[in-house]
Amino acid sequence: MKSRHATVVTAAVLLISMGGALRSLVAIDRMQRQAFAQQTLYINSPKVLRRLCLGYTGLLADIYWTRAVQYFGEQHHKGSGDFRLLAPLLQITTALDPKLLPAYQFGANFLSPKPPDGAGLPGSALELMKFGIAHNPEQWRLYYNLGFLYYTELKDYARASEAFAAGSRLPITNEFMPVLAARMAQHAGEFDTARMLWFTTYQSSKEASIRQNAVEHLQALRVDEDVARLEELVAKYRQQTGHVPARIGDLERAGFIHGAPVDVKGHPYTLAADGRVEVQDWKDIPFITKGLPPGEVSPGPRVSK
Amino acid sequence: MSTGRVGSIAFNTFREAVRDRVLYNLIAFALLLSGAAILVGEISIDIERLVVINLGLTAISIFGVLIAIFIGIGLVSKEIDKRTLYTVLSRPVQRWEFVVGKFFGLTGTLVVNTFFMAIGVFLALLYTAHRFDKMDGWVLVALYFIVLQFFIVCALSLFFSSFSTPLMSAVFSFALFIIGNLADDLRGFARMSHGLGGWLATGVAYLVPNFASMNVVSQVAHGDPVGGRLILYNTVYALLYSAMAIAGAVLIFQRRNLK
Amino acid sequence: MFAIEILDLEKSYQLGFWRKRKKVALRPLRLTIEEGEVFGFLGPNGAGKTTTLKLLMGLVFPTAGSARILGKSMDDPQVRSQVGFLPEQPYFYDHLTARELLNYYGQLSGMPVKDRSSKVDQMLTRVGLIDSAGVQLRKFSKGMLQRVGLAQAILHDPKLVFLDEPMSGLDPMGRREVRELIQQLHHEGKTVFFSTHILSDAEALCDRVGVISQGQLRGVGAVAELTAQAQGRVEIIFSAAKIPEAFTQLGAESRLRGDIASAVVSDAKQEAALEILRRERLRLISLTPVRKSLEEYYVQNLQPAENRKGVGV
Numbered sequence: 045m046k047s048r049h050a051t052v053v054t055a056a057v058l059l060i061s062m063g064g065a066l067r068s069l070v071a072i073d074r075m076q077r078q079a080f081a082q083q084t085l086y087i088n089s090p091k092v093l094r095r096l097c098l099g100y101t102g103l104l105a106d107i108y109w110t111r112a113v114q115y116f117g118e119q120h121h122k123g124s125g126d127f128r129l130l131a132p133l134l135q136i137t138t139a140l141d142p143k144l145l146p147a148y149q150f151g152a153n154f155l156s157p158k159p160p161d162g163a164g165l166p167g168s169a170l171e172l173m174k175f176g177i178a179h180n181p182e183q184w185r186l187y188y189n190l191g192f193l194y195y196t197e198l199k200d201y202a203r204a205s206e207a208f209a210a211g212s213r214l215p216i217t218n219e220f221m222p223v224l225a226a227r228m229a230q231h232a233g234e235f236d237t238a239r240m241l242w243f244t245t246y247q248s249s250k251e252a253s254i255r256q257n258a259v260e261h262l263q264a265l266r267v268d269e270d271v272a273r274l275e276e277l278v279a280k281y282r283q284q285t286g287h288v289p290a291r292i293g294d295l296e297r298a299g300f301i302h303g304a305p306v307d308v309k310g311h312p313y314t315l316a317a318d319g320r321v322e323v324q325d326w327k328d329i330p331f332i333t334k335g336l337p338p339g340e341v342s343p344g345p346r347v348s349k
Numbered sequence: 350m351s352t353g354r355v356g357s358i359a360f361n362t363f364r365e366a367v368r369d370r371v372l373y374n375l376i377a378f379a380l381l382l383s384g385a386a387i388l389v390g391e392i393s394i395d396i397e398r399l400v401v402i403n404l405g406l407t408a409i410s411i412f413g414v415l416i417a418i419f420i421g422i423g424l425v426s427k428e429i430d431k432r433t434l435y436t437v438l439s440r441p442v443q444r445w446e447f448v449v450g451k452f453f454g455l456t457g458t459l460v461v462n463t464f465f466m467a468i469g470v471f472l473a474l475l476y477t478a479h480r481f482d483k484m485d486g487w488v489l490v491a492l493y494f495i496v497l498q499f500f501i502v503c504a505l506s507l508f509f510s511s512f513s514t515p516l517m518s519a520v521f522s523f524a525l526f527i528i529g530n531l532a533d534d535l536r537g538f539a540r541m542s543h544g545l546g547g548w549l550a551t552g553v554a555y556l557v558p559n560f561a562s563m564n565v566v567s568q569v570a571h572g573d574p575v576g577g578r579l580i581l582y583n584t585v586y587a588l589l590y591s592a593m594a595i596a597g598a599v600l601i602f603q604r605r606n607l608k
Numbered sequence: 609m610f611a612i613e614i615l616d617l618e619k620s621y622q623l624g625f626w627r628k629r630k631k632v633a634l635r636p637l638r639l640t641i642e643e644g645e646v647f648g649f650l651g652p653n654g655a656g657k658t659t660t661l662k663l664l665m666g667l668v669f670p671t672a673g674s675a676r677i678l679g680k681s682m683d684d685p686q687v688r689s690q691v692g693f694l695p696e697q698p699y700f701y702d703h704l705t706a707r708e709l710l711n712y713y714g715q716l717s718g719m720p721v722k723d724r725s726s727k728v729d730q731m732l733t734r735v736g737l738i739d740s741a742g743v744q745l746r747k748f749s750k751g752m753l754q755r756v757g758l759a760q761a762i763l764h765d766p767k768l769v770f771l772d773e774p775m776s777g778l779d780p781m782g783r784r785e786v787r788e789l790i791q792q793l794h795h796e797g798k799t800v801f802f803s804t805h806i807l808s809d810a811e812a813l814c815d816r817v818g819v820i821s822q823g824q825l826r827g828v829g830a831v832a833e834l835t836a837q838a839q840g841r842v843e844i845i846f847s848a849a850k851i852p853e854a855f856t857q858l859g860a861e862s863r864l865r866g867d868i869a870s871a872v873v874s875d876a877k878q879e880a881a882l883e884i885l886r887r888e889r890l891r892l893i894s895l896t897p898v899r900k901s902l903e904e905y906y907v908q909n910l911q912p913a914e915n916r917k918g919v920g921v
C-alpha cells in the first residue's frame with residue numbers, strides 16, 4: 045500500500061519534470077537560434093578544429109555540414125540577406141572532410157548568387173570548387189558545378205566551356221557534359237542551355253534545398269520563355285494590324301495561338317495597355333526576369349521549411 | 350525527518366568521497382593550471398586571459414564529469430555489492446531517501462571541488478592579467494553552467510547504476526555526456542529529417558540531455574555576456590532533467606531485490 | 609500482539625536472463641513469534657533462513673504473502689525504528705571509524721542528538737570495542753566487524769532484534785559473549801529472532817526453535833518439546849573390566865572406556881539388563897533415559913528431505 049503510494053508520486057515527479065525539461069529546452073532552442081551566429085565563429089580555423097577533434101574529423105564534418113544547411117535555411121527563412129557564416133561553415137566542413145560532395149554542390153548553388161538568394165561571394169564559391177576538384181579529381185559533378193558557376197554568375201563562357209569539357213572526359217560522367225561544353229563554346233540558345241544546366245543540377249543532387257532551387261529556376265525559365273515568345277507575337281500582331289492587341293484573346297483570334305496560355309501557377313498571362321506581357325502572380329514565381337510590372341524585381345525564393 | 354536522513358546520507362557520501370582521496374584531483378588541476386599560466390605568460394601578449402579561461406574551465410568540466418561518472422556509477426551498485434545497504438535500509442530509511450541522499454552527496458562533493466578549482470582559475474587570471482576585469486564576472490556564469498552539467502551527469506550515472514553494471518553505466522553516462530554536448534546539432538538533424546525516422550530522431554534529440562547550451566566557455570573567454578534568460582532556462586532545465594533521472598532511478602531501485 | 613506474524617511469506621528467484629527459470633528459496637511460511645521470546649531459526653546451508661530475514665527487512669520483495677511486525681505491516685518504514693538487524697557476514701562503510709558508523713546509523717534511526725554519542729560509546733563498550741572506536745573499519749578483523757554489527761543492531765534500543773548467524777566468525781570467547789548478550793536482551797524483555805546452524809547455541813538460548821530446510825518449515829516448538837519425544841531408550845553406565853556377553857545378546861550398543869562401560873538398550877530390555885548386572889555382580893553407576901538431542905532431531909527429520917532433493921514437498 046505504502047510503496048504503491050511512493051511509486052505513484054515518483055512517477056508523477058518523473059512525468060512532470062520531463063514535461064518541464066522539454067518545455068525549457070524548446071525555449072532555450074528558440075533563444076539559441078539567434079545566438080547561433082556568434083557561437084560558431086569562435087573556432088573558425090579548420091586547422092585548429094582538426095586538431096581539437098582528436099581524429100574524429102568525419103563526424104565533425106557532418107555536424108558542420110548540418111550546421112551550414114541549417115544556417116542557410118534559417119537565414120533564408122527569416123528573409124535576412126546576411127549569409128556571412130556560410131562560407132566559413134562550408135570551408136570548415138570541406139576541410140574536415142574533403143570528400144563531402146554535397147557541401148560543394150551547396151556552395152556552388154548558394155555561395156555566389158547575390159542576396160537574398162545567396163551570399164554573393166562568387167570568389168569564395170570558386171575557391172571552394174577548386175579545393176573540391178583538387179581533392180576529388182574524379183568527380184564530374186564538381187567540374188559541372190565549376191562550369192555552372194562560371195556560366196551563371198561570372199558569365200565567363202570560355203572557362204565554363206573548359207570546365208564542362210574537362211568533366212566530360214572523366215570515366216564516369218553525365219551525358220549533358222559534352223553538350224554543355226559545346227553550347228558554352230558557341231554560347232547559343234540561352235534558354236535551352238540554362239534549362240539543361242538546372243535540369244542537371246536537379247538530377248544530380250539529393251539535397252532538398254538544392255533541388256527546390258533548381259525546380260524554381262526551371263519554372264522561372266519556362267515563364268521567361270513564354271513571355272518572350274508572347275512578346276514576339278505581340279510585335280508581329282502590331283506589324284500586321286498597326287496597333288497593339290488589347291488582350292491575349294486578340295492574339296488567339298488572329299490565329300497566332302490556340303487557347304489562352306497560362307504560367308506555371310496556372311494563371312493566364314495578361315497584356316498591359318502598351319502591349320507588354322505581364323505575369324499576374326509574379327510575386328509567387330521566384331527568379332523570373334520577364335513579365336514583371338515596370339520597376340519591380342522578382343522576389344527571392346521562399347525556402348520551404 | 351526525511352530531510353534529516355537525506356542529509357545524513359548525503360554527508361556520509363561526501364565524507365566517503367573525501368576519504369577516498371577524490372579531492373586529490375585538485376593537485377593535478379593546480380599543477381596543470383599553474384604550468385599553463387606560467388607558460389602562457391612567457392610566450393603570448395594578448396591571449397593569456399583566453400587560454401587561462403578556456404583551459405581552466407575545460408579542465409574543471411572534464412575533471413568534474415569524470416568524478417561524477419566514476420563515483421556516480423558506484424553509488425548504488427557498490428552498496429548493493431558490498432551489502433552495506435542492508436544495515437541502512439533495515440532502518441527507517443526509505444529507498445528514495447537513499448537515492449536522493451546519494452545524489453546530493455555527490456553533487457555536494459563536486460560543488461566543493463569546483464569551488465576550489467574556480468579559486469585556482471581566478472588566481473591564475475590575476476597572475477596573468479595582474480587585475481580583475483568586469484567581464485571576468487561572466488566566468489562565474491560559465492562555472493555555474495558547468496555545475497549544472499554535473500547535476501545532470503550525476504543524476505544520469507545514478508540512474509544507470511540503479512539497473513546496470515558499473516562498466517555499462519560508465520559507458521552509457523559517458524556516451525550521453527558526449528551526445529549531450531552535440532544535442533543542438535542532433536536537434537538540427539532531427540528537424541531536417543522527415544517521416545517516422547524524423548519523428549523518432551526528434552524524440553531522441555529532445556530526450557538526451559542538452560549540454561550544448563550550457564557550454565559558454567569560449568563565449569565568456571572572449572568576454573561576451575550571457576543572457577539572463579539563458580541562465581534562467583538552463584537552471585530550470587538542469588534541475589528538472591536531474592529530477593527526472595533521479596525519479597527514474599528511484600522507480601527502478603524501489604523494485605529491486607538486493608542480492 | 610505478536611512480535612512477528614508471518615503469513616504465508618513466499619519467495620522464488622528468477623534465474624537466467626533469457627530463459628527464465630525459477631528457484632524456490634522459501635515455500636509459504638506461516639510462523640508467529642511472541643513478544644519477549646528468543647526464537648532460533650535453524651536449518652542447514654541454503655535452507656532459506658537469510659531469505660526469510662531479508663524478506664522481513666524489506667531488502668527483497670516476497671513473491672506472495674505478507675507479514676506483520678510489531679503489529680504493523682512490514683512495508684511500513686516506521687516499523688523499522690523499533691527493529692534491529694544484524695546481516696550475515698556484515699560489511700560496513702570501511703572509510704568510517706566504528707564510532708562514526710554508529711553515529712551515522714543512530715542518525716538514520718532517528719535517535720535524538722543529545723544522547724546519541726553517549727549511547728554510541730556505551731554500545732561500543734558493551735561489545736568490547738571501545739578501544740578501537742577511532743579506528744577505520746577497513747582495519748577491523750572479521751570478528752571485530754561482527755561485534756560492530758551487533759552494536760549497530762541494538763544501538764537504538766529496538767524492541768525486536770533480528771540476528772543472522774550472530775555467532776559465526778567469532779572465537780569461543782566471542783561466542784560466549786554473544787550468548788550472554790542475547791540472554792541480556794531476553795532479560796530486558798526484547799524479542800530476539802536469530803538464525804543459526806549451530807544447534808548447541810539454539811539449545812542453550814531459545815524458548816522455541818523453528819527448523820527449516822529447503823525452504824520448508826519442518827517443525828516448530830520448544831527445544832524440549834522437539835527433543836523429548838522419548839525414544840524409549842536408556843543408557844546404563846557401570847564399572848566392568850569387560851562387557852558381558854549377555855549385553856550383546858540383548859542388542860545393546862555398548863562401549864568400554866577403561867573400566868567404565870556404557871550400554872544403550874531399549875526401554876523394554878531395561879529390566880533384563882539390570883538383571884544381568886546383578887548376576888555378574890557389576891556395579892551400576894547410572895541409568896538415564898536417552899533424550900533425543902536437537903542434533904539427532906535435525907539429522908533424523910532433515911536427512912530424508914535432503915535425499916528427496918528435487919521432489920516437491
Ligand SMILES: Nc1ncnc2c1ncn2[C@@H]1O[C@H](COP(=O)(O)OP(=O)(O)OP(=O)(O)O)[C@@H](O)[C@H]1O
Pocket residue numbers: 607608621622623631632633651652653654655656657658659660696805
Ligand atoms: N539472489 C538470489 N538469487 C537466486 N537464488 C538465491 C538468491 N539468494 C538466495 N538464493 C537461494 O535461496 C536459497 C536459500 O538461501 P538462503 O541464503 O536463504 O539460505 P540460508 O538458510 O541463509 O543458508 P546459509 O546457512 O548458508 O546462510 C538457496 O538455495 C539460495 O541458492
Ligand SMILES: [Mg+2]
Pocket residue numbers: 657658659696772
Ligand atoms: Mg544465511
